[in-house]
Amino acid sequence: MLLNIKNLNVNIENKEILKGLDLKINPGEVHVLMGQNGTGKSTLVKTLSAHYDCEVTNGEIEYKDKNLLEMGVAQRANEGIFMSFQNPVEVKGVNNSYFLRTAINEKRKYHKEEELDTMEFLKLTKKELAKYDIDKKLMQRDLNDGFSGGEKKRNELVQLLLLKPDLIMLDEIDSGLDVDAVKVVAKVVNDLLKDKNRSLLMITHYDKLLSHIKPDFVHILKDGKIVKTGDYSLALELDSKGYEAIGIEDETN
Amino acid sequence: MKLINFNKNNIDKAINELVIDKNTNEPIIIIHDLNKENTKDETSLKIKIKENINASFIEVFINNKEQKKEHNFKREFEVEGNASLEYLKYQDISENTSLNIDSNITLKQNAKINITNFELGLGINKNNFNTNLDAENSNLNIFGLVKLYEKSNSYSIFNTVHNAKNCSSNVSYKHSLHDASKAIYEAKSIVNEEALYSKVLQNSNTILLSDDAVIFARPHLEINIDELEASHGATTGSLDKEQLLYLQARGIPLNKAYEMLLKAFENEVYDNIKDLKIKEFVTKFKKSDYV
Numbered sequence: 001m002l003l004n005i006k007n008l009n010v011n012i013e014n015k016e017i018l019k020g021l022d023l024k025i026n027p028g029e030v031h032v033l034m035g036q037n038g039t040g041k042s043t044l045v046k047t048l049s050a051h052y053d054c055e056v057t058n059g060e061i062e063y064k065d066k067n068l069l070e071m072g073v074a075q076r077a078n079e080g081i082f083m084s085f086q087n088p089v090e091v092k093g094v095n096n097s098y099f100l101r102t103a104i105n106e107k108r109k110y111h112k113e114e115e116l117d118t119m120e121f122l123k124l125t126k127k128e129l130a131k132y133d134i135d136k137k138l139m140q141r142d143l144n145d146g147f148s149g150g151e152k153k154r155n156e157l158v159q160l161l162l163l164k165p166d167l168i169m170l171d172e173i174d175s176g177l178d179v180d181a182v183k184v185v186a187k188v189v190n191d192l193l194k195d196k197n198r199s200l201l202m203i204t205h206y207d208k209l210l211s212h213i214k215p216d217f218v219h220i221l222k223d224g225k226i227v228k229t230g231d232y233s234l235a236l237e238l239d240s241k242g243y244e245a246i247g248i249e250d251e252t253n
Numbered sequence: 254m255k256l257i258n259f260n261k262n263n264i265d266k267a268i269n270e271l272v273i274d275k276n277t278n279e280p281i282i283i284i285h286d287l288n289k290e291n292t293k294d295e296t297s298l299k300i301k302i303k304e305n306i307n308a309s310f311i312e313v314f315i316n317n318k319e320q321k322k323e324h325n326f327k328r329e330f331e332v333e334g335n336a337s338l339e340y341l342k343y344q345d346i347s348e349n350t351s352l353n354i355d356s357n358i359t360l361k362q363n364a365k366i367n368i369t370n371f372e373l374g375l376g377i378n379k380n381n382f383n384t385n386l387d388a389e390n391s392n393l394n395i396f397g398l399v400k401l402y403e404k405s406n407s408y409s410i411f412n413t414v415h416n417a418k419n420c421s422s423n424v425s426y427k428h429s430l431h432d433a434s435k436a437i438y439e440a441k442s443i444v445n446e447e448a449l450y451s452k453v454l455q456n457s458n459t460i461l462l463s464d465d466a467v468i469f470a471r472p473h474l475e476i477n478i479d480e481l482e483a484s485h486g487a488t489t490g491s492l493d494k495e496q497l498l499y500l501q502a503r504g505i506p507l508n509k510a511y512e513m514l515l516k517a518f519e520n521e522v523y524d525n526i527k528d529l530k531i532k533e534f535v536t537k538f539k540k541s542d543y544v
Binding site: 049051052072073074077078082083085088089091092093094099100102103106107110142159163 | 493494495496498499500501502503504505506507509510513514516517518520521
């Protein structure tokens with residue numbers, strides 16, 4: 001098993017958001033989290049990335065048979081956990097290319113592999129970006145600095161492509177993207193998922209991304225817990241009928 | 254280029270004038286090893302850039318450990334019409350050293366001066382910059398990076414008076430303060446009634462890297478006209494925790510993420526240097542090559 005979450009309780013600013021959540025993810029599986037706003041979807045992926053907002057008050061998380069809660073942010077990343085940020089922060093003065101090469105080399109160092117020199121890195125970047133027609137000018141700019149919403153999302157994809165994580169977590173990566181951009185996201189993710197050791201945990205409100213990336217499991221969160229699990233047909237039913245029709249009351253009302 | 258009465262053996266008390274009457278292809282560089290310069294009394298240098306000339310100039314003030322000693326320097330910058338000067342002061346002094354530099358700046362019509370100060374290391378330093386913008390279309394930029402450690406102190410005092418039309422001044426400093434270091438940024442810019450369409454900017458950004466580090470930042474504008482562009486501001490804080498998280502979330506350890514963000518903050522000062530050869534000098538500078 002890649003990830004095993006047992007009875008997870010998480011507070012943000014002393015308010016309990018996750019209330020005894022359980023979830024298992026095996027290698028090669030695609031899981032989707034759906035649910036109304038405020039049910040804890042983003043809190044779950046942020047907790048898995050060790051975001052400073054999230055305080056785990058109870059429960060266990062095993063990742064690759066190790067205790068994930070004992071690992072810091074960078075160690076989790078180097079162990080293969082990748083969260084795409086909903087709104088990536090702008091970092092003026094840190095060149096995107098330098099940032100990525102540092103990140104790749106930190107991961108290689110962690111796994112006792114030889115670091116990439118500048119030429120090797122440029123060659124790798126050129127090859128990967130060309131596959132998906134992503135403009136390499138993004139690499140020459142400062143990290144997310146002055147990027148449009150779409151460029152920020154593309155930059156998350158570039159990082160995903162080059163870091164090749166084992167557990168990909170996409171938090172509404174499709175929001176604000178046009179149809180063509182969603183197709184690029186799907187192509188990158190589907191190509192990465194050809195490696196059956198890799199898994200995906202994805203948050204989305206819409207079916208348009210799911211029509212390109214077929215989930216094995218769709219989980220519906222309510223009040224900090226998974227209350228319903230199904231396959232892709234559950235997402236389709238939700239999309240056509242809404243939460244109430246499938247027995248989930250609207251918490252925002 | 255002319256060097257008048259500039260004699261390092263007799264530098265004490267001498268009034269020196271350096272007149273630059275040709276474009277400088279390479280920056281003129283003066284290295285002051287403060288351990289060797291017995292500058293108990295004030296040392297003066299006037300740097301004069303002749304009309305239509307573009308010049309670049311570097312002064313380095315460095316030393317290794319020395320007995321408690323005070324060094325006083327006086328600088329006069331005179332940039333004639335349509336001329337420009339790019340000036341770098343690079344300073345890395347030891348803990349017992351006190352370095353005081355008073356600078357007076359005169360800019361003629363359409364003249365421009367870009368001053369960049371790198372104040373690094375230890376000791377105490379005081380910098381005074383006095384500028385009267387009396388000629389139209391003159392342009393003053395003073396940028397600084399104050400990066401201090403231990404109990405070092407830095408005082409940066411700027412007095413700028415706008416007396417003529419269409420002049421601009423920008424006094425922008427970044428402070429990166431470690432340990433129990435202390436910095437003062439005090440900028441006063443006065444815009445008089447004749448100085449229509451002036452542009453006046455003052456900015457101090459500080460990152461405090463220890464609970465004991467202190468900044469006193471006082472940007473101050475006195476404006477007597479309506480037709481101008483002016484802004485002033487001061488920020489103080491620590492490194493952005495969201496940025497730190499983002500770098501770590503891609504596998505970069507906390508200490509390295511910290512270094513990268515601090516360097517990014519400091520590099521904004523470096524980026525303001527227009528002369529590529531001065532930039533190269535800063536990049537390659539190693540104190541051990543000189544002292």
